[in-house]
Amino acid sequence: MLDLDPAETFRQEAAELLETLETVLLDLGQRPGEGHLVDAAFRALHTIKGSGAMFGFDRVAAFTHDFETAFDLIRKGRIEANHDIVTVALSAKDYLRILIEDPDSTDEIIGEAIVAALHRLVSGLEAAPAEAHAPTTSDQAPGWLIDIAFRPDILRNGTNPLNLLDELRDLGPCTVTARLDDVPDLTALDPEGCFIAWRVALRASCPREAIEDVFIFVRDEMALAITPFDAGASRETLAPSGGLVDADAETAPASAAPNPSVAGTDRPVEKTEYNRRADDKSSTVRVQAERLDELMDRVGELVIAQARLSQLAHASDDLAIKAIAEEIERLASGLRDTTMGVRMVPMGSLFGRFRRLVHDLARDLAKPVEFVTVGEDTEMDKTMIERLADPLVHLIRNAIDHGIESPERRAIVGKPAIGRIELSARYVGAQVLVSVQDDGGGLDTARIRAKAEEQGLLQAGAGLSDNEVHQFLFHPGFSTARAVSALSGRGVGMDVVKRTIEGMRGSIDLATLPGRGSSVTLRLPLTLAIIDGLLIRVGGGRYIIPLSAVEECIELTAADENRSRGRSFLSVRGELVPFLRLREQFGAEGEPDPHPKVIIISTGEVRVGLVADQIIGSHQTVIKSLSKLHADVTMFSGATILGDGSAALILDVAQLVGLGQMQAEIDKMTEAA
Known part of the structure; x- marks a missing residue:
């Protein structure tokens, strides 16, 4: 039996949470008013903090606590999310990643500086509680009707619905009605599944957010409808037809009640949708990449053996052998396609990495940039995805550094102050075309030609087309930058891109329109296997x-x-x-x-x-x-x-x-x- 290191398991899960946190923070920087983004960031931080303390990562838990508190204040309306908080939170995310992967290499002074910056921001933004969150009739009512339906596998994930009902009772007096409409027959009942739904009548003048907070960590695994009712409503009005059950009850009654409806609609709570998901068996399994590579190697050997069998069968007059060879060929072809499908990864998993890169470069170069991705669902072999990351980093850096003009220059030529970079992927036959396009000034053909002549790569006055001149950009050591900076000027980058793409059996197309922008398109095969x-x-x-x-x-x-x-x-x-x-x-x-x-x-x-x-x-x-x-x-x-x-x-x-x-x-x- 394989022994799993708990600390390594935490690192893997934390890496996914940090990736999610970065995406949420970048979205929050663009749309600071969206509460669900704040909730998602808070859940990620809370999970990292709790799991870190559980597995002995005490420094991680202590560092995360302050940021969890800050986002809790944002959730409660005590402070507002802004660009400065997002920037500090992104720095904290980077520090957390290093703290988890290699705690000995981290400097506590850096962490203390990040926390101090957060405290300065929070202390300057926090308002008095009465001012910051004065409840309105829309988010606070004298009582609430709460319809709850969990996914059937909620129990397997370690969640006890009765504990959540107890937390609702802590908010005020309430009655609970169990709904048994979706409970299957005894012969088909899964004892580890949760098929009971509940309606809760909560008689407490509390804000809606307090109820939502009870379910904050299971919102993705349930359907929840919250409806206010008038203070004068009677007990009979509040009680569903199935009878009343006190929240202290350990078991639910056998009587069934009609399905609850989502507030404002006639659509029932989507318990049946969760049942359909369970029936589809659409669960995922984490598999080590090395095992997928080994499986692909085995399939490759099988394809070679099948070709050998087909050749022997072709030379034989035995019809039985020919039939078996055709069947093996069909099965091997299907197994090959299935295995390659398992190795396919959506391009969105790669595109998401570059949002932070664009965010940081735009800040460092003082060039506001809108980053747009198209075709995230396009799939490629995981090996191709991994090898494509570095070339795209170079192309995006060049697009921002060399392509996008400064806001002042863009204003002079009548362009919007915010530049635009589009990263797209699409299928063309058996190839995938990945393009990086910007709306900058385009390539300076005259300067590229002059630099090529200066470096002795081109004879003066040689009759080359613009496209042929642009190919010098891929020559080792070639750069048109006037000064060496942290981002460019050393002549390293585009030659690496070309070597890498050609090593993947791909090619590069370069197109430009003076004053309108440039586009670099990578033509790549779907797989290298x-x-x-x-x-x-x-x-x-x-x-x-x-x-x-x-x-x-x-x-x-x-x-x-x-x-x-x-x-x-x-x-x-x-x-x-x-x-x-x-x-x-x-x-x-x-x-x-x-x-x-x-x-x-x-x-x-x-x-x-x-x-x-x-x-x-x-x-x-x-x-x-x-x-x-x-x-x-x-x-x-x-x-x-x-x-x-x-x-x-x-x-x-x-x-x-x-x-x-x-x-x-x-x-x-x-x-x-």
């Missing part, structure tokens, strides 16, 4: 082309060869497409096939043809990384094992497209000469 590929033969070797990059396959006829007249161009429906002869690129030996085939591949708007001897067919490709000895072999992104046990190299589409463009430019220059 298993892909659908097109198996081809060049000479005696076999190679894989990612099927997502293949547009069409055509035959290279003798007429096409003669028409090209030595140039590497092919006319495809009136459009000239450059092509590469893979036999020449790979130095293949032997006689070429008399009927070569051309595979048209593309990245973005660029199309290139690859001439091969034979197209064998589609192939489920398990990607294996090349060794460090092959790091300088740029035309291949990996390898795979075929059904007969031999290896096939996977072609790097981006590199081949670039090589095809280069060959086309050479042909044009040769023809012009």
